[in-house]
Amino acid sequence: MGRIFGTDGIRGKANVDLTPELAISVGRALGTVLHEGGSKRPTVLIGRDPRWSGEMLDAALIAGLTSAGADAVSVSVVPTPAVAYLTKRSAAAAGVMISASHNPVGDNGIKIFGPDGYKLSDEEEERLEELMDSDAARRPTGTGVGRRLRDPAAVSRYIEHIVGLAHVDLTGLRVVVDGANGAASSIAPQVYRQLGAEVITIHCTPDGENINAACGSTYPDVIAQAVLAHDADAGISHDGDADRLIAATHEGAEIDGDVILAVLARQMHHQGTLAENAVATTVMTNLGFKRAMAGLGVEVVETAVGDRYVLEAMRERGLNLGGEQSGHLIALDHATTGDGILSAVQLLSVVRSTGASLKELATVMTRLPQVLVNVRGVDRAGLPDADAIWEVVRSEEERLGDGGRVLLRPSGTEPIVRVMAEAETEDDAQRAVDVIADAVRDHLTV
Structure with a gap:
């Protein structure tokens, strides 16, 4: 099968890369591992963002978990951090979030949290993959099969948790909230309103297909314009699973x-x-x-x-x-x-x-101009030994001195080399990026 877990769980195009069959296999493997850990009837919390494919993958994961003898507790549409918090608070054996975060609606993903609320380690993910590649997963019968349960009060407990962490009254603050038509769409406004803020919502009406569609934290200009339009004190912009925040000032600055x-x-x-x-x-x-x-x-x-x-x-x-x-x-x-x-x-x-x-x-802080270029269609694996490129990098670093820096790194998933430079002026940063990017193309083009 090959390694399916990346740096942030499993991610891919729903029903192509991330299929129901794969989700069943993940669920069955997870249920088996939890039994290996000593749980007689482990409980696993499952949340998702509102994209259409989430229901399909949710059903498949639950089928896999219950097939292995684990009870699956659905907490429906919630932010990723809510799953992590609720897993730890409820003493569940694990938590699973079905989301592709800020990715478009066609993608989806699976993130797994341990009972402590932290994502699984590399070793734990490797054990799951071993079971997915074998016939060793559990298949109990009769009352040994798990059940699907629901927890309608889960969202309220998460909201109470966040509100309880605030020690100030936000009364008098007018805030615009961009929910990215995602998991934060109803929850985030409730939190800020309970703390006293006047909340104006945009992109908080998810329909399953509009998640992250020209909105949310990857489109900071949207919240900036909305703050100006509503004469607000601040703008708050989340991504599809609400684990990110980008804000805007009352003047519309990101x-x-x-x-x-x-x-x-x-x-x-x-x-x-x-x-x-x-x-x-x-x-x-x-x-x-x-x-x-x-x-x-x-x-x-x-x-x-x-x-x-x-x-x-x-x-x-x-x-x-x-x-x-x-x-x-x-x-x-x-x-x-x-x-x-x-x-x-x-x-x-x-x-x-x-x-x-x-x-x-x-x-x-005073932000230095930052320029980033993705050089595509190159042999990223050859970068470490490309002495000619690193000589150009050293030359640009000397030119910028203490007033800037450059960063050159290969993509972890695509045939791309990323070139970033910061300098006192945008022209200086752009010059450094252009020179280094040209060197990358000259020496690494496939």
Whole structure:
């Protein structure tokens, strides 16, 4: 079969790559593994985002789980972080989220959480794949077969959890919320309203096919324009499974994950609640963030791209704050995975407690112009040994000096090499990217 789990679970085109047959196999393997761990009748929570294929895959996963003797508890349409939280709170043996996050409606995915609310380790995923490739999965009969159960109160428990983490009243704040027509569409507005905010919703009417369609966190201009149109104090934009947050100021300026992370890090640093006085980010984090943290005396722990690696570094170092430029932010004191709604509550709490606007808070860092180019149709595997390319990289790094940086890395899934540069001016960054991208094409084109 080959490895099917990527850095964020299983992801692919629904009914082509991610088929009902595959989902049944995943469910049966998971149920078998949970029995191996000593559970006599393990319970698995299952949530999904509203895309059409979610119902199909939900039914298939439940068939596989119950076939292996596990009870499957459906919590219906909920954010990914809700599944992680509810799994841990309910003492379930595992949790499964069916979602392709910010991907288009044709895609879908499966993320599995352990009883502690964290995603499975590589070793645990490999064990599942071994069972999927074998005939060793359990097939009990009679009353040994699992059952499908429902938990209609699950959403309310998650909302109560998030609201309970806020210690400020948001009354008087007018907020526009873009739900990406996804899992946050009804839940996020409820949270912000319960905290006192006046909420205006856009793209919060999912119909199964409009998820992430020209809306949500991957379209930051949409929330920026909506804030201006409604004369709001702030804009909050989530993705399809609500594990990300992108915000907008009252003037319609984008506040991405780097800036939000900087705002939260500074606040926690001043309060003395930033564990190890450090924050975890990826190599894609803007140099302006690193300069801002250096000015505060906060250490920046850098990881490979992906929230999985950020989380690993946080757990290894005992950190409680980390995140990505994409808006995937992790607050380990309160959650075991990225939670866009929680991140928004934390950000709006800083607005209220400091009396500063988002625009004022965003001045915590000065963003350097960043240019990113994907060089396609190249032999990414040859990059490490392409000395001529790395010589060009060194030359550009010397030219930029302390005023910028370059990053060159292969895609993990496509024949693409990504070239990124930051500099004091966009022209300087563009020049560095163009020169390096040309070198990549000259030496790695297939």
